[in-house]
Amino acid sequence: MPNIKSAIKRVKVNAKANVANSQAKSAMRTTVKKAENAIAANAENVQELVQSAHKALDKAASKGLIHKNAAARKKSRLAKKA
Template identity: 75%
Template sequence: MPNIKSAIKRVKVNTKANAQNAQAKSAMRTAVKKADAALTAKEENANELLTLAVKSLDKAASKGLIHKNAASRQKARLMKKA
């Protein structure tokens, strides 16, 4: 643990940000997996799940959790299945 006050604060802030980023990234992955499964099984709610997945990918890209090209690639693959 650091001794300098600003370094102690950075550790706390980084820990909190890391937890939030992990939660958001996990939610994004879950949305993409659900949409992919629904599209593969041709379920009736596939379009709703696809919309949620695209939204979560865009949000993750805008926050810097994933690269914008990676988000675009994943969206294209989902749209191709639709």
């Protein structure tokens, strides 16, 4: 544990950001997985789920959770499957 006040604050802020980022990334993965499962099962709400997955990927890329090219790649592969 650091002794300097600003370093202590950095540790706290980083821990808080880590939790938020983990939750956001997990939510993004979940929406993508739901869309992929719907595509595999030929569900009738595939377009809605793919659209929400695209939105989640864009949001994650804009927040810096994943690289923008990774988001574009995942979106492209999802669209291709659908």
